[in-house]
Amino acid sequence: MSAIDPDSEFADFVAHRSTALLRTAYLLCAGDRAAAEDLLQDVLERVYARRGRVRGDLEPYVRSALANASANRWRTRSRRVTETPMDAVAEPGVGGHEGGVVDRDEVTRALGTLPARMRAVLVLRFFDDLSEADTAAALGISTGTVKSQTARGVERLRGLLAAPDLTRG
Numbered sequence: 001m002s003a004i005d006p007d008s009e010f011a012d013f014v015a016h017r018s019t020a021l022l023r024t025a026y027l028l029c030a031g032d033r034a035a036a037e038d039l040l041q042d043v044l045e046r047v048y049a050r051r052g053r054v055r056g057d058l059e060p061y062v063r064s065a066l067a068n069a070s071a072n073r074w075r076t077r078s079r080r081v082t083e084t085p086m087d088a089v090a091e092p093g094v095g096g097h098e099g100g101v102v103d104r105d106e107v108t109r110a111l112g113t114l115p116a117r118m119r120a121v122l123v124l125r126f127f128d129d130l131s132e133a134d135t136a137a138a139l140g141i142s143t144g145t146v147k148s149q150t151a152r153g154v155e156r157l158r159g160l161l162a163a164p165d166l167t168r169g
Contacts, residue, residue, distance in 0.1 A: 010051055013058050014044060021062060027123045028070035030112025031105070035073075043069050063128060064138035067120035110160040114153055117141075121149040122157070 018040070025036035025043075043065045047058065054061050111119050117139070124135045125146070132150075136143045 010048055010058075017059055017062075018044075021059075021066065024063060024123060024128055025066055025070070027108065027111060027127055028066060028116075028120060030119070031108035039066065039069055039073065060134065060138060063124065063130075064140075067124060067139055071116040071120055073116075106161060107157075110157050113160060114156060118149050118153045118156075121146055122153045125150055 022036060022040050025040040026033060029035040029039055043062060046069075047054070047062055047065060051058070111122065114122070120139060121135060124130045124138055125132070130138065132143050132146045136146045139146070
């Protein structure tokens, strides 16, 4: 029996899961692709250095690290914030809006207005489909906090998405 090479195991993980992890980072960074790529790269570098100490599956650990690093960047960011024009055509909308369909860019912009921790809770709960308990564990908060942040976040998103002047950006 040969031992599993930790480097090749990590490389396989990155090769197979990086696209999904980048989508999570994109939402955590409120639609800023460059920031999402930087966030994911930073987190993967840190996880690579600690991979020997990670128990169990790497993906929950990486998702937790993404959410925490995103919240830390938001809190400690001192650089100038500028809007970046989207050079891609808007993706088809998603259902669930009162008047019909909500554009994904609208949802991303609305997510960007939420506090970083609330945004992380919503992304992990609804985009990554984590349970309340898994979200709480990933963020190092209580299940009750996940429930309250989810309820408040969904309410705020509904209000933002219902206000046409705020979402047409």
